[in-house]
Amino acid sequence: MRPLLICLSLGQLTACSTEPGPPGVLIITLDTWRADHLSAELAPNLHKLATTGLQFHNAWTPIGLTTPAHASLFTGLLPPQHGLRGNNHHGYHLAETHQTLAEQVKAQGWATAAFVSSYPAGPEGGLHQGFETSSAPDSGERPTAETVGLAQAWLGAQTGPWLLWAHVNDPHGPYAPDAADLAAVGGGDDDKARYRGEVHQADRLLGPLITEAQARGALIVITADHGEVHSEERCGWQHERSSSPVVLRVPLVIAGPGVPQGRRDGLVGLTDIAHTALTWAKLPPLPSAAQSLDLLAGEDPSRALWAAESGLCDPECTPGCNPTGFLGKDRVVYGAQGGLYVVRPGFGEYGERDLAPGLESYDLPLPPPGSPDGDQARALGYQDP
Numbered sequence: 456m457r458p459l460l461i462c463l464s465l466g467q468l469t470a471c472s473t474e475p476g477p478p479g480v481l482i483i484t485l486d487t488w489r490a491d492h493l494s495a496e497l498a499p500n501l502h503k504l505a506t507t508g509l510q511f512h513n514a515w516t517p518i519g520l521t522t523p524a525h526a527s528l529f530t531g532l533l534p535p536q537h538g539l540r541g542n543n544h545h546g547y548h549l550a551e552t553h554q555t556l557a558e559q560v561k562a563q564g565w566a567t568a569a570f571v572s573s574y575p576a577g578p579e580g581g582l583h584q585g586f587e588t589s590s591a592p593d594s595g596e597r598p599t600a601e602t603v604g605l606a607q608a609w610l611g612a613q614t615g616p617w618l619l620w621a622h623v624n625d626p627h628g629p630y631a632p633d634a635a636d637l638a639a640v641g642g643g644d645d646d647k648a649r650y651r652g653e654v655h656q657a658d659r660l661l662g663p664l665i666t667e668a669q670a671r672g673a674l675i676v677i678t679a680d681h682g683e684v685h686s687e688e689r690c691g692w693q694h695e696r697s698s699s700p701v702v703l704r705v706p707l708v709i710a711g712p713g714v715p716q717g718r719r720d721g722l723v724g725l726t727d728i729a730h731t732a733l734t735w736a737k738l739p740p741l742p743s744a745a746q747s748l749d750l751l752a753g754e755d756p757s758r759a760l761w762a763a764e765s766g767l768c769d770p771e772c773t774p775g776c777n778p779t780g781f782l783g784k785d786r787v788v789y790g791a792q793g794g795l796y797v798v799r800p801g802f803g804e805y806g807e808r809d810l811a812p813g814l815e816s817y818d819l820p821l822p823p824p825g826s827p828d829g830d831q832a833r834a835l836g837y838q839d840p
């Protein structure tokens with residue numbers, strides 16, 4: 456139901472006001488979307504939305520893998536807490552005992568739906584807990600247009616409060632944008648151009664869904680599960696083997712009724728989104744609320760550090776990581792002022808040369824025991840080598 460225009464006539468006077476419709480929350484995740492690819496040229500619809508609400512310039516994911524990153528978004532928990540250190544096709548599944556945003560709003564009578572575009576975002580990883588309507592491809596990915604069309608049809612039928620999650624698999628590889636989208640971002644025949652084209656394609660296809668949600672007075676959250684390495688590291692055009700900012704820093708935009716307009720630079724992350732949505736909707740918090748920030752409260756919400764990890768260890772990409780696979784992955788802690796701490800199991804040669812410029816402190820260990828940062832990181836499950 457759209458907001459209602461109510462008019463009362465008293466004699467010669469007529470007064471009108473807009474009655475808010477039932478509350479709604481739209482969460483859109485663009486898979487593999489880098490924080491530096493939210494611009495008016497590449498994503499005009501998303502950028503325009505950002506100018507009407509809050510854009511967070513220091514937002515992070517806890518891991519560069521689809522299933523565990525979304526598990527963090529919906530539970531407010533970090534990977535050591537919800538237990539997913541890999542994707543669903545690696546056997547990881549969110550336990551039923553964990554409480555999700557969708558379960559929380561469903562318990563309050565909200566309609567809930569998830570339309571996702573890739574298998575790792577599908578129900579096999581437990582991400583669809585609490586979503587009454589759940590739609591995902593059986594394997595691989597499906598086109599953004601198909602997912603967005605299903606989401607729009609569902610939203611159009613809602614008359615009460617609702618939560619809708621739409622996940623699109625652009626700009627995840629393989630990069631194959633429509634010719635018009637490639638042309639719209641300047642053309643080109645390399646991966647970088649095609650990646651940019653896929654960002655534009657996702658933006659174009661998401662535009663009508665965002666417009667519909669705005670017309671309904673919804674809270675709209677746009678973000679990514681992780682970014683992508685382009686040419687910054689030894690292994691490019693992937694995300695699961697990196698713990699660098701090009702993978703772990705993500706775009707984040709929040710817009711809607713009551714959301715101020717502006718820029719935020721505080722250190723925030725995907726684990727703050729569920730708490731923020733529940734607080735906005737005036738609904739009971741999740742058990743994880745104590746470690747989450749309300750991103751709509753205060754001038755510039757921020758935490759002291761952000762703990763994260765790479766998807767896995769591949770010595771070909773990250774010299775010194777050992778053992779290969781999930782156990783050998785990097786554990787990293789980013790500070791609010793840009794500091795970076797890395798713990799690499801089997802610590803050997805480490806990869807400063809593979810990092811994006813400006814991260815000179817990459818080889819620091821965890822902050823010492825007894826320091827607030829160090830104690831907090833260890834409490835979150837991050838260990839010294």
Ligand SMILES: [Zn+2]
Pocket residue numbers: 486487520521522680681
């Ligand atoms: Zn992903």
